[in-house]
Amino acid sequence: MSTATTHDDHHDHGAPSGLMRWVTTTNHKDIGTLYLWFAFIMLLIGGAMAMVIRAELFQPGLQVVDPNFFNTMTTMHGLIMVFGAIMPGMVGLANWQIPLMIGAPDMALPRMNNWSFWILPFAGTMLLSTLFMEGGGPAFGWTFYAPLSTTFAPASTDFFIFAIHMLGFSSIMGAINIIATVLNMRAPGMTLMKMPLFVWTWFITAFLLIAVMPVLAGAVTMMLTDRNFGTSFFDAAGGGDPVLFQHVFWFFGHPEVYIMILPAFGVVSEIIPTFARKKLFGYSSMVYATASIAFLSFIVYAHHMFTTGMPVAGELYFMYATIMIAVPTAVKVFNWTATMWKGSMTFETPMLWAIAFVFLFTIGGFTGLMMGIAPADMQYHDTYFIVAHFHYVLVTGALFSIIAAFYYWAPKWTGHMVDERLGKIHFWWSVISVNVLFFPQHFIGLAGMPRRIPDYSLQFADWNMISSLGGFAFGLAQVFFIYVIIKTIRGGKAATAEVWEGSHGLEWTIPSPAPYHTFETAPEVK
Amino acid sequence: MAMDERKQANRRVVKRLGMAALLMFGFGFALVPLYDVFCEITGLNGKTGRIELEEALSQTVDEDREVTVEFLATVHSELPWEFRPMLRRIKVHPGEVIEVNYFARNMTAEMVTGQAVPSLAPGLAAKYFSKTECFCFTRQALGPGESKEMPLRFIVDPELPENVRTVSLSYTFYQAKPEEAGKEISMGSGTLDSIM
Numbered sequence: 271m272s273t274a275t276t277h278d279d280h281h282d283h284g285a286p287s288g289l290m291r292w293v294t295t296t297n298h299k300d301i302g303t304l305y306l307w308f309a310f311i312m313l314l315i316g317g318a319m320a321m322v323i324r325a326e327l328f329q330p331g332l333q334v335v336d337p338n339f340f341n342t343m344t345t346m347h348g349l350i351m352v353f354g355a356i357m358p359g360m361v362g363l364a365n366w367q368i369p370l371m372i373g374a375p376d377m378a379l380p381r382m383n384n385w386s387f388w389i390l391p392f393a394g395t396m397l398l399s400t401l402f403m404e405g406g407g408p409a410f411g412w413t414f415y416a417p418l419s420t421t422f423a424p425a426s427t428d429f430f431i432f433a434i435h436m437l438g439f440s441s442i443m444g445a446i447n448i449i450a451t452v453l454n455m456r457a458p459g460m461t462l463m464k465m466p467l468f469v470w471t472w473f474i475t476a477f478l479l480i481a482v483m484p485v486l487a488g489a490v491t492m493m494l495t496d497r498n499f500g501t502s503f504f505d506a507a508g509g510g511d512p513v514l515f516q517h518v519f520w521f522f523g524h525p526e527v528y529i530m531i532l533p534a535f536g537v538v539s540e541i542i543p544t545f546a547r548k549k550l551f552g553y554s555s556m557v558y559a560t561a562s563i564a565f566l567s568f569i570v571y572a573h574h575m576f577t578t579g580m581p582v583a584g585e586l587y588f589m590y591a592t593i594m595i596a597v598p599t600a601v602k603v604f605n606w607t608a609t610m611w612k613g614s615m616t617f618e619t620p621m622l623w624a625i626a627f628v629f630l631f632t633i634g635g636f637t638g639l640m641m642g643i644a645p646a647d648m649q650y651h652d653t654y655f656i657v658a659h660f661h662y663v664l665v666t667g668a669l670f671s672i673i674a675a676f677y678y679w680a681p682k683w684t685g686h687m688v689d690e691r692l693g694k695i696h697f698w699w700s701v702i703s704v705n706v707l708f709f710p711q712h713f714i715g716l717a718g719m720p721r722r723i724p725d726y727s728l729q730f731a732d733w734n735m736i737s738s739l740g741g742f743a744f745g746l747a748q749v750f751f752i753y754v755i756i757k758t759i760r761g762g763k764a765a766t767a768e769v770w771e772g773s774h775g776l777e778w779t780i781p782s783p784a785p786y787h788t789f790e791t792a793p794e795v796k
Numbered sequence: 797m798a799m800d801e802r803k804q805a806n807r808r809v810v811k812r813l814g815m816a817a818l819l820m821f822g823f824g825f826a827l828v829p830l831y832d833v834f835c836e837i838t839g840l841n842g843k844t845g846r847i848e849l850e851e852a853l854s855q856t857v858d859e860d861r862e863v864t865v866e867f868l869a870t871v872h873s874e875l876p877w878e879f880r881p882m883l884r885r886i887k888v889h890p891g892e893v894i895e896v897n898y899f900a901r902n903m904t905a906e907m908v909t910g911q912a913v914p915s916l917a918p919g920l921a922a923k924y925f926s927k928t929e930c931f932c933f934t935r936q937a938l939g940p941g942e943s944k945e946m947p948l949r950f951i952v953d954p955e956l957p958e959n960v961r962t963v964s965l966s967y968t969f970y971q972a973k974p975e976e977a978g979k980e981i982s983m984g985s986g987t988l989d990s991i992m
Contacts, residue, residue, distance in 0.1 A: 378806045378809070379810065382810075446809065446813045446814065446817075449809060449813060450810065453805070454802050454809065455802070480813055480820065481816070483817070483820075484817045484818070484819075484820035484821035484823075485821070485823060486824075487821055487824070488822075488824025488825050492824075492825070503828060506913050506968065507872070507970030507971065508911075511831070514827075514828065518824060518828075579919070581919060
């Protein structure tokens with residue numbers, strides 16, 4: 271590999287000005303910023319929908335919205351958060367950080383990168399526009415099971431289908447870009463086993479995306495033809511099978527949850543060593559654990575379908591395979607703990623979020639194990655216990671890691687230190703309210719409250735009210751986060767190149783804020 | 797890595813991963829027949845088979861064993877029909893060819909076409925339960941107020957596992973499009989046929 275030949279034609283100027291800068295940009299930092307803002311706006315929209323849900327569930331009975339709109343809210347909240355907030359948020363981090371961490375001047379395919387982002391706002395708008403259509407938006411749950419999403423769905427469902435197609439295109443292009451960048455753009459000396467763990471987790475996630483997003487596209491295409499062109503993939507009357515939908519959907523759906531959590535593992539694996547002032551414990555075992563989680567994710571999906579009447583042999587297989595995932599995941603949790611063990615720990619805001627991640631994600635992991643036990647799952651299936659579980663892994667897991675990543679890398683992005691006092695207020699406010707919000711949902715779920723229903727029986731009233739109060743507080747905390755973000759962009763203590771005392775890696779060798787073009791001459795990695 | 801070299805490498809990655817994505821799109825559709833094949837081999841889905849009458853008659857009857865066959869009927873909410881088995885249950889010897897009837901009546905003043913879809917429980921017994929004649933093989937049309945007794949001829953395979961003493965055969969009648977009346981669909985790989 272030769273160095274110094276990687277510069278492009280416009281390396282001597284900074285960012286162009288004006289709106290067109292953002293439309294035509296091929297700069298990985300600009301695109302990363304666009305992704306992060308898009309994700310944040312979607313987080314607020316999806317969050318507003320969650321507030322509607324919690325307001326309706328504040329008391330038993332129907333008082334705030336009508337049941338169909340409630341169902342639309344649960345559906346859209348899920349779709350927006352998964353495809354609009356968490357996934358683009360993670361891609362935004364990848365765009366900003368991967369080139370900086372492997373010493374590359376940009377992503378491998380900058381023009382495609384621009385496309386992958388700019389599809390998103392259109393897909394998001396199309397998805398949201400269904401709310402204003404006749405018959406309302408999709409109201410069949412984010413898992414859109416047939417025949418609810420085919421025979422009995424509103425007309426707007428076709429717009430939902432095309433929105434999913436577009437989001438899929440965006441994700442696949444983003445994934446191809448990340449793999450090409452990691453394979454071809456590493457600085458000399460940056461061998462695969464020297465790559466920071468965040469890069470590794472994203473590299474593996476990108477393969478997952480390429481494997482399963484097309485299957486999702488296939489599933490929605492079958493829905494489309496079932497709805498409009500007389501096919502019967504999921505229609506028993508025509509010889510099809512509604513359970514087939516669940517097989518195709520969860521073949522995508524299970525790897526999808528790892529797509530959302532693996533990059534989060536990467537973020538936390540960067541932050542903890544910095545503030546423990548130790549090298550990450552068990553680097554190579556982390557890489558292998560990530561790869562084995564990714565592999566296992568393909569062969570366990572039917573644990574979402576234990577109640578469909580699977581034969582006992584099938585239940586046993588999927589039960590054992592599912593529980594096996596706890597092994598590589600535990601390797602990770604123990605490695606993080608071992609990294610902190612006897613470290614010179616300090617508790618700056620990013621570290622607080624990262625520790626909360628380890629603690630709370632593990633709670634979500636444990637409830638996942640409970641649901642993996644097939645006979646026990648008969649009780650948990652489709653109750654609030656499930657809702658509590660996946661919010662522990664996705665909110666206090668994936669979302670917390672993105673927020674941690676903001677507090678960790680924002681000084682590099684903006685050149686300003688984040689106000690520690692505000693960051694800590696945001697942290698404690700969020701971490702307390704999020705537990706008030708989701709922990710009681712375990713109780714009402716075990717007691718039998720079903721998910722996706724606007725009304726409930728009286729015995730669930732108290733915990734629902736507490737959960738709603740926690741929800742409003744958590745929602746408000748994220749509005750406060752807007753203030754923290756804007757304040758950090760506007761000003762603050764100037765950040766040094768290293769930013770954190772214990773920081774390590776190539777991104778901390780360039781000045782803060784990161785110049786518009788970096789590593790045009792590849793750095794030497796020892 | 798030199799500039800051109802890197803460009804070439806990138807192009808190679810895009811080509812390969814693009815192909816992989818396309819293949820996976822195809823795989824999503826391949827899951828449809830794969831699912832049917834898997835269910836047929838294992839009998840997981842309660843999908844029953846069809847054999848010729850001669851083949852059924854050539855089976856040796858196991859006089860020492862009795863299996864109870866129960867009959868169930870469901871009508872889909874969009875189909876304005878009355879539909880029920882003429883016989884609730886019957887004791888049969890494995891290997892015997894048995895004929896029973898279902899009853900259907902159109903309760904409207906219009907011609908209506910329906911399609912019955914069978915399912916057998918326990919699912920694992922499905923591959924030991926075959927039919928030589930069934931009203932579910934074709935779509936059924938009933939004129940205004942018309943009623944009909946519809947025959948079903950089946951055989952329980954003597955190979956049926958010892959622990960299965962009762963099987964339940966259930967039919968759901970769905971509304972079909974009128975122009976498709978009498979059209980044959982094969983139940984084993986119904987999904988594929990109806991797409992073609």
